[in-house]
Amino acid sequence: MNLAYERVSVMNTVISSETVTLNTKKIVEQCMGLESPFCKSRCPMHTDVKEYVARIAEKDYEGAVKVIREKLFLPGTLGRICAHPCEEACRREREFGQAISIAALKRFAAERADDESLWDVAVGEDTGKHVAVIGAGPAGAQAAIDLRKAGHAVTIYEKEEKAGGMLRVGIPKYRLPRDVVDYEYRYLDKLGISLKTKVKVGTDIAFEELVRQYDAVLVAIGAQKGNVVKIPGHAAKGVYSALDFLKEVNLTETISGKAGKVVVIGGGDVAMDCARSALRVGAKSVYQASLESLAELPASKEELDQAVGEGVDCHFGWGPVEIIEENGNVKAVRLQKIKSVFDENGCFHPQYGEETALVEADMVIMATGQVVEDVTGGALVQIGGGRYQTNSKTLATAMEKVFVAGDAAGGKIVVEAMALGRKAAISIDRYLKGEDLEEDRDFEQEWSYESRLDVPLPEGCRDLPRLHNNMRPVKERVCDFAAVDEGFTEEQAVEEASRCLKCECRLCLKECIMMEECGKCPKEIFEPVLAGQAIDMNLSYSCNDCGNCTIVCPHELPIRETFMESRKDFVRANGGDAPLAGHRPVKIHQTLGFYSMFTTKVCMSGKSVSGELCISRCGVSADLCDGGENDGN
Amino acid sequence: MAIDKEIQYGFMPGCSLSSYNPDVVIQTVAYLREALPGFSAVLKCCGKPTRDLGQYELFRERFEGLLTDIRDVKIEEMIFACPNCKAVFEKESQVKSHSLWEILPLIGLPEEARGKAKGSDMVFTIHDSCSARGDKAAQEGIRWILTELGYKYVESECSREKTRCCGYGGMVNPVNPELTRKVMQRRVETLADYPVVTYCATCRSTLLKAKRSAWHILDLIWGPVVYAKDEPPADVLEVPENVWHNRFKTRRGIAEGCQ
Ligand SMILES: Cc1cc2nc3c(=O)[nH]c(=O)nc-3n(C[C@H](O)[C@H](O)[C@H](O)COP(=O)(O)OP(=O)(O)OC[C@H]3O[C@@H](n4cnc5c(N)ncnc54)[C@H](O)[C@@H]3O)c2cc1C
Ligand code: SF4
Ligand code: SF4
Numbered sequence: 001m002n003l004a005y006e007r008v009s010v011m012n013t014v015i016s017s018e019t020v021t022l023n024t025k026k027i028v029e030q031c032m033g034l035e036s037p038f039c040k041s042r043c044p045m046h047t048d049v050k051e052y053v054a055r056i057a058e059k060d061y062e063g064a065v066k067v068i069r070e071k072l073f074l075p076g077t078l079g080r081i082c083a084h085p086c087e088e089a090c091r092r093e094r095e096f097g098q099a100i101s102i103a104a105l106k107r108f109a110a111e112r113a114d115d116e117s118l119w120d121v122a123v124g125e126d127t128g129k130h131v132a133v134i135g136a137g138p139a140g141a142q143a144a145i146d147l148r149k150a151g152h153a154v155t156i157y158e159k160e161e162k163a164g165g166m167l168r169v170g171i172p173k174y175r176l177p178r179d180v181v182d183y184e185y186r187y188l189d190k191l192g193i194s195l196k197t198k199v200k201v202g203t204d205i206a207f208e209e210l211v212r213q214y215d216a217v218l219v220a221i222g223a224q225k226g227n228v229v230k231i232p233g234h235a236a237k238g239v240y241s242a243l244d245f246l247k248e249v250n251l252t253e254t255i256s257g258k259a260g261k262v263v264v265i266g267g268g269d270v271a272m273d274c275a276r277s278a279l280r281v282g283a284k285s286v287y288q289a290s291l292e293s294l295a296e297l298p299a300s301k302e303e304l305d306q307a308v309g310e311g312v313d314c315h316f317g318w319g320p321v322e323i324i325e326e327n328g329n330v331k332a333v334r335l336q337k338i339k340s341v342f343d344e345n346g347c348f349h350p351q352y353g354e355e356t357a358l359v360e361a362d363m364v365i366m367a368t369g370q371v372v373e374d375v376t377g378g379a380l381v382q383i384g385g386g387r388y389q390t391n392s393k394t395l396a397t398a399m400e401k402v403f404v405a406g407d408a409a410g411g412k413i414v415v416e417a418m419a420l421g422r423k424a425a426i427s428i429d430r431y432l433k434g435e436d437l438e439e440d441r442d443f444e445q446e447w448s449y450e451s452r453l454d455v456p457l458p459e460g461c462r463d464l465p466r467l468h469n470n471m472r473p474v475k476e477r478v479c480d481f482a483a484v485d486e487g488f489t490e491e492q493a494v495e496e497a498s499r500c501l502k503c504e505c506r507l508c509l510k511e512c513i514m515m516e517e518c519g520k521c522p523k524e525i526f527e528p529v530l531a532g533q534a535i536d537m538n539l540s541y542s543c544n545d546c547g548n549c550t551i552v553c554p555h556e557l558p559i560r561e562t563f564m565e566s567r568k569d570f571v572r573a574n575g576g577d578a579p580l581a582g583h584r585p586v587k588i589h590q591t592l593g594f595y596s597m598f599t600t601k602v603c604m605s606g607k608s609v610s611g612e613l614c615i616s617r618c619g620v621s622a623d624l625c626d627g628g629e630n631d632g633n
Numbered sequence: 634m635a636i637d638k639e640i641q642y643g644f645m646p647g648c649s650l651s652s653y654n655p656d657v658v659i660q661t662v663a664y665l666r667e668a669l670p671g672f673s674a675v676l677k678c679c680g681k682p683t684r685d686l687g688q689y690e691l692f693r694e695r696f697e698g699l700l701t702d703i704r705d706v707k708i709e710e711m712i713f714a715c716p717n718c719k720a721v722f723e724k725e726s727q728v729k730s731h732s733l734w735e736i737l738p739l740i741g742l743p744e745e746a747r748g749k750a751k752g753s754d755m756v757f758t759i760h761d762s763c764s765a766r767g768d769k770a771a772q773e774g775i776r777w778i779l780t781e782l783g784y785k786y787v788e789s790e791c792s793r794e795k796t797r798c799c800g801y802g803g804m805v806n807p808v809n810p811e812l813t814r815k816v817m818q819r820r821v822e823t824l825a826d827y828p829v830v831t832y833c834a835t836c837r838s839t840l841l842k843a844k845r846s847a848w849h850i851l852d853l854i855w856g857p858v859v860y861a862k863d864e865p866p867a868d869v870l871e872v873p874e875n876v877w878h879n880r881f882k883t884r885r886g887i888a889e890g891c892q
Contacts, residue, residue, distance in 0.1 A: 511797070513815050514805075542809045544816060545685065546763035546798030564803070567687025578686035582808035586682050593648055593678030594695055598880045600888050603706040604662075606641045606671025 014534035014573040016566065023562040024529045030555045032453055033521020037503035039102060041451035042089035044419030047071045049086055049102050050502055056105055057497035059490075061113035068106055072418070073145055073187045074138065075114055076180040079107025080485070081171055083269075083300070083413040085448060091503050096463040101488075101496050104469050108493040116183070121190045124151030129432045132157065132214040134201045134375060137165020138414045139406025140220030141188060142421030143428070148191045150429045156193060157210070159200035163188070165222050165406075167414070169247040170270075172277050173481040202375040216401045216428045219380070219388065220421060223370035223407040229265070233323030234366075238330035242270050242367035249277045253481055258362045259283045263333045264312075265320050266367030267292045272303040274365045275312040279478045286311070287359055289318040289333075291341050291350050306471075310478050318357065319350055323364055332360050372408045380404070394437045395424040403428055419447060454554055455505050467496040508549035508559060514542045515549070515559075522549075522559050535566040541580055634731065634770075636739055641671035643708030644733070647715030648678050649834035650849070651883035652876040653869055657851035659886035661714070661733070666890075668740040673706035674887050675699070676880075679718040684725075685804040696725055703728065712736050714851070716765035716833055732765070734774030734832060734850070742781050746854050751783035754861045758789045758825040760840065760847070761796040762833040769793075775832055775850055782853055789825040797823055799839040817843045828865070838870040 016024070035041075039049040048067050055064035068075045084103040093099035129152045133140045136158040144154045162168055167181045188195060201207055201221075210217050226241025228234055238257050249255055255278075262283040264275045267290025275286045288307070290297060294316045297304065308314055318335040325331055337355035342348060372386030380397050381389040388397060388404040395403050405424035406417035423446045427437050470486040471477070477484045488496065509516045518539055519525040529535050543563035550556050570579045578587065592598060644665050646658040666672045677699050684692040703711070710729040713719035722730045741747075757779065765771050772793050779786050791797045800806070800817035821843040829847040831837040840847040846865040853859065856866075869875040 513819060514812055517812075538809075541803075542805050542812050543803050544763075544798040544800065544805055545803035547766060548763070548795075548797060551766070551794060564685070564687075567685070568689050569687075571687035571689070576688065576690065578688055580808045583686055583804075586686060586804060586807050590678065590680070590683050590695075592877065593682075594680075594698070598877065598884055599675075599677040599702075600884045601673070601675045601677070601702040601706045602887060603641075603673040604666045604890075605669070606673070606707070 014537075014569050016529060016534060017569055020529070020535070020562055020566050020569060023558045023565070024526045024535075027522050027526045027557050027559065027562065028530050030557060031521055031523035031526075032455070032505035032554070033509070033523050035453045035505060036451050038089040038091050038094070038451045038453065039086035039100070039503075042448045043086045044416050044446075044448045045071045045422070046445060047086075049100075050500060050504070052109060053100060053102065053105055053497045053500045054502065056109055056493055057500065059494060061109050062115075062118070064109035065113045065115075066118070068109060069114075069119065072415075073142070074181075074184045074414075074418075075106055076110035077167060077176060077184055078415060079103055079105075079110050080180070080483075081167075081176050082106075082415055085413075085415075089451075091457075091501050092464075092466075092499065095457065095461075098463065098466040098499075100500050101466055101468070104488060105493060105497055108488045108490075111487060112490075114184075116186060116190070119187060119190060121187075123149050123191055126153070127151040127432065129153065129215040130155070130213075131216045131218065131428060131432075132210045133218045133220055134207075134210070135165060135220040135222055135406070135408075136160075136163030136185075136188075136195060136197075137220060137222045137406060137417060138167065139222070139408075139411065139417035139421035139424075140165070140218065141185065142418040143218050143220060143405055143425040144188060144193045144421075145191060146422055146425035147428060148193050150425070152215075152429070152432060154193045155214075156188075156195045157199045157201050157205065158195060158197045161197055163195055163197065169250050170243065170273075171250075172246065172273050172280075173250060173253075174276070174280065174477065174484045175273075177483050202377065207376045207379060211399070211402060214401075215432055216403065218421075218424055218428065219375065219402065219404045219408055220406045220417075220424075221372065221375055221408050222417075223372045223385065223387075225371045225373045225386075226366065227369040227371055228366045229320060229368050231320055231322055233325050233330075236323055236325040236330045236364075237328050238361075238363045239323060240363065240365045242266070242274050242365055243370060245274055245365050246270075246277060249281055253281070255281045255363075260285075260362035261360050262286045262363045262365065263359055263361040264288045264365045264367055265333075266290060267296075267316065268298040268367060269300060269303050270370075271365075271367035272299050272307045272312075274367050275307050276310055276478075278363070278365065279310055279312070280481060283363075285313065287313045287315065287361070289315045289320065289335055289359075291317070291319045291338050293317045293338075293341075296341060306484070310474050319352060320364075321352075321356070324358075330361050330364050332358050333364055334358050370407070376402075391437075393443055394427040395420065396427055396431075396437060401431065403431075422446065453503060453505060455503070455507065456554070458501055461501060464499050466499075467492050505554070507552040507554070508557075511548035511552055512544075514539065514544070522557060526562070534569065535563070537570055537579065539563065540566045540570065634735065634739070636669065636736075638670045641673060641707045641709045642669045642712055643673045643675055643703060643706065643710070644712045645675045645677070645679070645714070645718055646883065647713065647718045647834075648880070649838075649870065650714050650851070651676060652879045653834040653838070654849065654852065654866070655879050655883040655886055657849070657855045658714075658883050659890060660855045661851060662887055663890055664743055665712070665736075665740075671707075671709075673708050675702055675706065675708070676884050676887055677702060679715075679721045681717050681721050682804055684721070693725075696721075700726060700728070714832075716762040716768065716771065717835075719768070719771075720764045732768060732771040732774065734772075734778065735768075735770040736774075738774050738777045738781075742778065742854060747781055748783045750853070750858045753784060753858050755784060755859050755863075756827050756861070757784055757786040757830045757848075758827040759786055759792060760789075760799065760820070760824060760829045760831045760836055761792050762831070762836050763796055763798045763802055765832070766794045766796050771832070775830070778850060778854065779830065784830075784853065784859075786830065787825045787827055789823065791823040799833075799836040800843075801835050801839050821845050828861075834870065838868050841865065841868040 052064040052067040087099040090099040133156045226243035262278040322334040337353040339351040403424045405420040411417040549559040680695040714733045800813040806813040837847045
């Protein structure tokens with residue numbers, strides 16, 4: 001909207017009063033209009049969940065993929081295996097324990113509409129800088145993409161035959177078909193990222209060599225070494241680390257050792273992957289034992305349910321104390337009952353009870369954590385789990401031009417690895433441009449955080465149940481490596497997406513037509529005022545002074561007051577007169593409204609003018625009596 | 634509250650009501666004067682439009698003049714027909730303020746008005762002015778009056794403190810009529826689908842512009858019984874000549890009434 005000004009110059013000379021300035025400050029600080037929904041703020045990559053879910057509900061799948069791809073180059077992959085922290089944060093989860101199936105909807109959109117001809121392959125102007133990335137897992141790939149898009153040349157060094165990291169060698173195929181990974185990783189190639197596979201840094205090429213050759217080096221090697229608990233017998237034939245076991249199964253669909261009776265040690269998702277993979281390579285029985293009780297189990301409920309459903313025999317609260325061998329081969333595992341896993345400070349400190357159990361085994365898989373294996377020849381300091389020591393805000397290391405990302409920097413899941421990759425890329429880009437790594441940087445947006453959204457549930461909101469995916473029958477699925485989850489049908493996807501509450505505040509904008517037309521929310525509308533500009537005069541004079549905004553605002557922000565108050569500032573700047581051309585008739589009207597011909601005052605009963613009691617209905621008209629001069633100008 | 638015999642009450646009808654219908658103002662003045670032991674009346678603008686334009690100093694000057702008038706006729710507590718005037722006094726002065734709609738339930742309706750519409754088939758809905766969104770006593774009073782007259786009414790979802798602006802608030806119309814039209818339209822859409830009762834003459838006029846039949850509550854107290862088939866009184870506020878003619882007529886009526 002643009003209203004006619006009486007004098008255009010007014011806008012340039014306006015000085016906001018103290019009231020306007022203080023109110024504005026309060027609005028900009030407290031308004032929740034730009035606050036992210038719970039799902040989005042919790043996603044380390046800040047995928048615009050609400051938006052793409054809405055597109056799916058409208059059956060605009062191409063639109064949905066476009067929104068997802070603004071943040072994620074792996075929609076189909078994450079749609080299947082993302083640990084989805086967003087779902088724990090979802091308002092429907094908090095209110096009713098029925099989160100929107102955010103990840104599954106992402107997969108649905110990707111399956112329906114992800115088309116490489118629509119991928120954004122634009123890259124920035126060549127900067128002449130060249131970055132080496134070690135590791136083509138999600139962290140290295142994400143960093144490479146961001147750096148390439150910023151115009152830097154990027155070369156990835158990868159020890160395996162193919163890129164993907166744990167997406168290829170860790171996560172089982174029945175959860176993540178590899179054609180999905182292959183397809184989505186094509187993006188790197190399209191951007192012109194150079195990928196050197198089967199080059200193991202530290203062995204085939206020295207780390208220092210990369211540091212010497214490149215303008216910056218990113219270490220994104222993941223935590224690729226499986227931890228084996230050093231109990232007696234741990235070196236027997238048939239004892240595997242989870243990662244050795246899974247890598248072999250993932251690459252060959254078989255296992256070289258004898259998979260008769262299998263015991264899996266561990267209670268996390270990796271343990272469940274081992275147990276279920278063991279079933280698929282022909283194990284006769286799978287016995288899973290974890291230190292943690294069921295309530296403490298780190299594995300997700302989904303994974304546990306599927307493992308149990310497929311016939312894994314789960315035992316919670318048991319710790320391995322000895323592996324019994326026969327001729328160097330595994331024969332059995334002795335387990336001991338656990339009293340408690342954590343001490344009073346919540347630290348890992350298992351206490352054993354008396355009871356023991358002997359479990360026969362041909363194979364023992366230790367899913368007891370992964371550690372980072374150094375590739376720098378000790379050039380970088382390693383801390384717990386082998387992770388490299390970094391500045392956690394920027395991922396810079398003590399070594400000039402060297403940065404770390406992904407699990408090697410403390411990530412735990414794929415989307416975190418990607419967020420760390422992005423964070424490192426931002427730092428590297430700044431470093432290459434000679435900029436300060438921290439100045440004016442919004443670190444909150446580089447990781448998950450708690451949304452400050454505090455709004456009532458939308459009117460009429462009901463508890464609607466979460467829709468689950470369609471799983472292949474157990475009997476059929478445990479015999480092969482094909483995907484167990486068949487995803488949503490279109491009807492299911494649309495129904496599920498329609499449950500989204502579209503979390504946001506902007507309650508005032510639903511009331512105020514004027515603000516709705518002028519910006520996203522009061523925060524956005526008033527922000528320029530804090531930067532020293534005057535409130536837009538058009539807006540100020542278009543406020544109806546109705547107060548509906550403040551009534552619905554959870555913080556009762558003084559929006560109307562500020563608009564109305566700011567009018568005084570415009571008048572002051574305009575020499576005491578109202579500034580808009582349309583105000584002329586009002587001014588005339590007002591002059592008349594105070595003119596004696598149209599005004600009067602009379603004392604009709606009660607006390608007389610002198611203060612004595614006047615005779616009832618005496619009819620003293622001060623106005624008429626004093627000659628009618630009552631022109632209040 | 635209760636009526637205090639020791640207090641000199643003052644009534645101020647406000648500009649829009651006196652411009653709309655002098656008769657109902659004059660009759661109200663006469664009725665209050667009978668009912669209240671100490672009574673004065675003031676006809677003048679409260680200055681809200683001046684204040685809304687942002688001309689605060691000019692407003693203060695004008696408002697001080699009004700406060701002097703009030704002192705001149707010994708008023709101790711004010712009674713307002715217009716929710717906007719009342720809001721201005723509450724914000725800008727120390728004068729104790731009541732709405733007419735709070736007073737009428739205390740002194741009762743005139744004998745001849747009570748139950749007069751019992752036979753009417755009219756069902757109204759109520760538009761609370763946004764300036765009265767916090768005035769529970771006024772909101773209750775309007776509902777009490779309707780029932781006392783014998784009319785039926787249906788509540789709208791956006792009513793009382795959740796009411797919506799008619800579109801004329803904040804002096805937006807003179808500078809941004811397009812926006813006013815939209816706000817007006819939305820108000821009409823959020824009102825239950827019945828003829829409307831208002832207690833602000835400007836709101837009434839706005840609703841008529843949005844093609845909704847509407848009556849001022851004083852039309853119902855002093856005017857003829859209204860039936861479902863009846864057309865509402867015309868929108869006189871549309872025409873400036875009417876406005877000033879009526880305002881003058883009101884002034885004369887009040888002045889004459891006291892002789
Ligand atoms: C069995 C298993 C299941 C998992 N399931 C899930 C899941 O369902 N959902 C989820 O979100 N997360 C899951 N995770 C975690 C997730 O896989 C990791 O957090 C993520 O892959 C880490 O990414 P990254 O890029 O840091 O490391 P990686 O994915 O480990 O990639 C590191 C890359 O560096 C390469 N590399 C290592 N050393 C060298 C070297 N010296 N020279 C050259 N290249 C080298 C590796 O070959 C690899 O390609 C799982 C992990 C495991 C082990
Ligand atoms: S209901 Fe929708 S917008 Fe709200 S947190 Fe859940 S997915 Fe996000
Ligand atoms: S109601 Fe409006 S002003 Fe208040 S927090 Fe929400 S968006 Fe901001």
